[in-house]
Amino acid sequence: VYTVLTTALDRSISQRAEEIDVPALDQPDMQARGLSHYRDQCVQCHGAPGVARHDVGKGMTPVPPNLAHTARNRTPAEVFWAIKHGIKMTGMPSWQFIFSDEEIWDIVAFMRQMGGLSPAEYQAMVASVSDQPEETETSHRFPNADRGRLAMYGYACIACHRVPGLVGPQADVGPPLAGMGSRRYIAGVLANNRDNMVRWLRNPTQVDPLTAMPDLNVTEQDANDIAAYLETLE
Numbered sequence: 001v002y003t004v005l006t007t008a009l010d011r012s013i014s015q016r017a018e019e020i021d022v023p024a025l026d027q028p029d030m031q032a033r034g035l036s037h038y039r040d041q042c043v044q045c046h047g048a049p050g051v052a053r054h055d056v057g058k059g060m061t062p063v064p065p066n067l068a069h070t071a072r073n074r075t076p077a078e079v080f081w082a083i084k085h086g087i088k089m090t091g092m093p094s095w096q097f098i099f100s101d102e103e104i105w106d107i108v109a110f111m112r113q114m115g116g117l118s119p120a121e122y123q124a125m126v127a128s129v130s131d132q133p134e135e136t137e138t139s140h141r142f143p144n145a146d147r148g149r150l151a152m153y154g155y156a157c158i159a160c161h162r163v164p165g166l167v168g169p170q171a172d173v174g175p176p177l178a179g180m181g182s183r184r185y186i187a188g189v190l191a192n193n194r195d196n197m198v199r200w201l202r203n204p205t206q207v208d209p210l211t212a213m214p215d216l217n218v219t220e221q222d223a224n225d226i227a228a229y230l231e232t233l234e
Helices: 002-016 028-041 067-073 076-085 101-114 119-128 145-154 194-202 220-231
Strands: none
Touching: 002 076, 028 101, 028 119, 067 101, 076 101, 145 220, 194 220
């Protein structure tokens, strides 16, 4: 069963990654930024040279792969696709709502380098990477309801809300979102319009300090996309 599923997974990723354009990945600044992201977000499940997975990574089924090996056996486009979109029915999430495409390529660049690192070399690189985040310019697009629908998964909105057409635990922690586009108010405190929905999604505790809705660090673009999607739920 594992072999069949793995074969289907490999072929599925390969097909979807065929038309991805791969940038130059041998730039030291890309690899350094990728190391920083890898250290903060990937080591917990995948480990690194001389670094064991954390307990959460050890307990997953299937076990998260060794990414030094993955980088040697998959094309950069395939690695990029898997990081961006995640792998269904595994613990691998989609990172497209956390990292920009440029940041994902940085991770791919580091992963390709990681395959040749000894544990000592990896630790030396980690010690040399600054923890100061670089300021990046955010490009704004016209709100996209289809992307907003995906963002409902990316920010785990479905963990607390029932959303028509989206698969989730169907837990009524927060109110069901069916008909959200035709409601008069958001959370009973804001008039239901695009600007207020974006405000609510980005800073719910500022709007209502007593709300159980957590601050999810939703970006302005993602909030606009989610708001556009919620408007369609009539």
